[in-house]
Ligand SMILES: Nc1nc2c(ncn2[C@@H]2O[C@H](COP(=O)(O)OP(=O)(O)OP(=O)(O)O)[C@@H](O)[C@H]2O)c(=O)[nH]1
């Protein structure tokens with residue numbers, strides 16, 4: 001048997017073989033075999049509930065994930081965790097940190113943990129995460145957690161792949177709350193104020209409430225959960241808040257609608273990437289790019305005419 005025989009790996013993964021799932025995620029991440037993988041697993045996806053955990057560096061996202069996973073394991077759920085690491089694949093520092101913190105879970109065969117570098121993906125980290133989510137879903141995970149540091153746009157893109165987004169904050173973040181409010185506050189389905197053992201919790205909660213009052217009034221304002229992840233406090237309430245959000249989405253017929261909306265974005269993104277690739281290939285094969293540039297530079301043609309002609313050729 002070939003090592004990278006994808007249909008065989010998919011079969012083995014569907015029977016619950018962890019190594020096959022791991023191999024498939026690596027293949028999807030590092031080669032264009034993701035298309036074949038996704039094709040084969042698509043009939044088996046759609047059962048996992050996907051939770052995004054985002055927030056500034058060090059607010060306790062991994063500690064929180066660890067506690068949430070342990071709580072759900074008591075209910076015998078199968079869990080996948082994807083930690084998207086913003087550091088360069090060469091430093092590896094934070095990846096190692098996450099591995100150590102989540103080490104205890106690593107011996108549990110019903111918990112699958114994976115770190116993924118946020119750089120170096122052809123189609124972007126968002127599509128790489130999306131593929132990993134699908135694989136873990138087909139693998140049979142009931143819950144999939146995506147941990148991402150909420151700093152850059154691409155990390156925010158990642159949480160667009162999820163059903164419920166937790167935005168983790170900590171006491172004493174006043175200025176930071178102000179700074180992140182643009183663009184980031186809206187993505188929160190649940191605010192988690194972690195490190196509630198520290199001073200200033202009430203103030204942080206108040207600041208979040210104030211921002212919620214400033215923004216557009218949502219029918220279902222995101223609840224604010226106070227937790228001490230380190231000490232396993234407030235985890236049960238947080239799980240309840242996640243379940244309530246799930247129920248709310250279903251009641252409002254938003255659960256499927258949101259997933260379809262994400263699918264639309266994903267399809268557009270893939271089409272965009274493929275068109276871009278096809279266009280540059282076409283250009284390489286059929287045109288003398290330097291000649292085209294010279295033509296425009298020497299004012300024989302204008303840029304729009306050149307590109308429109310090119311596009312007409314491609315459409316043919
Ligand atoms: N005081 C206190 N410390 C906590 C709590 N939860 C986590 N920590 C500590 O905060 C530090 C950072 O925790 P992590 O879970 O690694 O935070 P993170 O957000 O995953 O960090 P990055 O992945 O590096 O962005 C660790 O030293 C934790 O022990 C808490 O509830 N209270």
Ligand SMILES: [Mg+2]
Pocket residue numbers: 061062063098147
């Ligand atoms: Mg972490």
